[in-house]
Amino acid sequence: MTVLSIRNLGVAVGDQQILNGVDLEISSGQVHAVMGPNGSGKSTLSNAIMGKPGYQITSGSLELDGQDLSSLPTWARAQAGLFLVMQYPTEVPGVSVRETLEFALKERGLEEVDVQSRLIEEAKQIGLQNELLDRALNVDLSGGEKKRNETAQLAVLGPQIAVLDELDSGLDIDALRACAERLEAMTEEGLGVLCITHYHRLLDYLPADRVHVLVNGQIVESGGPELARELEANGYSRFTDSDSESDGVSVAIGGRSEINRVLAAEPEDPFADPLA
Ligand code: ADP
Ligand code: MG
Numbered sequence: 001m002t003v004l005s006i007r008n009l010g011v012a013v014g015d016q017q018i019l020n021g022v023d024l025e026i027s028s029g030q031v032h033a034v035m036g037p038n039g040s041g042k043s044t045l046s047n048a049i050m051g052k053p054g055y056q057i058t059s060g061s062l063e064l065d066g067q068d069l070s071s072l073p074t075w076a077r078a079q080a081g082l083f084l085v086m087q088y089p090t091e092v093p094g095v096s097v098r099e100t101l102e103f104a105l106k107e108r109g110l111e112e113v114d115v116q117s118r119l120i121e122e123a124k125q126i127g128l129q130n131e132l133l134d135r136a137l138n139v140d141l142s143g144g145e146k147k148r149n150e151t152a153q154l155a156v157l158g159p160q161i162a163v164l165d166e167l168d169s170g171l172d173i174d175a176l177r178a179c180a181e182r183l184e185a186m187t188e189e190g191l192g193v194l195c196i197t198h199y200h201r202l203l204d205y206l207p208a209d210r211v212h213v214l215v216n217g218q219i220v221e222s223g224g225p226e227l228a229r230e231l232e233a234n235g236y237s238r239f240t241d242s243d244s245e246s247d248g249v250s251v252a253i254g255g256r257s258e259i260n261r262v263l264a265a266e267p268e269d270p271f272a273d274p275l276a
Contacts, residue, residue: 002161003025003026003027003028003064004082005024005062005063005064006022006025007061007062008022008059009048010059011057018041019218022219026194029187029190031192031207031208032194033196034194034195035231036215036236037215040216041216042165043087046084046086046165049077049084050084050163064077064082067080080160082159082163083153083159083163084162084165085162089147089150090138091136091139092136092137096136097135098116098133101115101119101156102115104157113156115156119133126179128152132145144170144171144172146170147179151167154183155182155186162186162191162193163194164193167180167183168201176201180204184206200229203225203228209225210222211225213236
């Protein structure tokens with residue numbers, strides 16, 4: 001049993017504070033979906049989890065099974081069991097997928113794995129052509145091929161926790177289904193998933209245990225799978241709309257529901273006895 005524990009996480013890039021106290025706990029076998037408007041900090045969350053340089057943790061903690069990750073370089077986090085499918089996978093000319101995975105598995109003490117045959121097996125399941133496996137890592141692949149390539153790598157590496165930053169962007173309908181079903185099968189074997197997505201479709205094949213809404217760097221609501229459907233139908237306006245009827249009440253985060261809470265609160269009695 002593995003637990004990725006994110007507590008009160010604040011993250012800044014340069015002097016810009018982007019995440020403002022995010023709490024999430026992802027255990028083996030669970031799928032947590034994070035949805036939110038563009039620019040709300042979803043990729044920043046995934047970058048901070050993996051330790052991308054330039055993303056400074058300003059508060060809170062990031063732990064894998066109680067081990068502090070925040071001071072570890074990215075490779076050590078990967079070795080500890082994390083894997084990130086990037087929103088825009090990086091091209092690495094001159095290095096093949098097979099070599100990358102062989103090195104990664106060797107560092108985890110798993111050099112006996114036959115990477116080439118495992119890769120071919122995984123590529124087949126998600127409809128990735130074998131000849132693409134001979135190319136340098138992600139070089140000259142289409143957007144969808146990159147995402148399938150990342151999914152095949154994930155399946156061969158077998159991490160404990162996978163962070164998927166918009167795995168669905170770029171994938172056609174059949175590829176999305178094949179990748180999501182492969183991931184779902186991995187969760188049955190204990191993979192924990194943090195799945196960042198804009199659309200419910202991915203979650204049809206990779207059902208979420210919890211859905212979280214990230215707005216302005218904060219989780220403003222969490223719920224079950226029905227929350228993803230509601231968001232897809234209604235968008236984020238109930239979290240982001242500034243309300244013209246709010247008599248100037250300015251609520252930066254929380255939108256309509258926060259405004260209603262503020263307006264419904266007992267007004268302070270200006271004549272109350274301060275010593276009572
Ligand atoms: P999302 O993935 O939810 O669309 P991001 O996490 O990519 O949002 O971005 C959140 C905010 O942080 C945006 O305003 C973005 O411009 C800013 N940001 C993220 N990463 C960087 C960076 N490396 N340099 C400058 N600004 C950044
Ligand atoms: Mg993003």
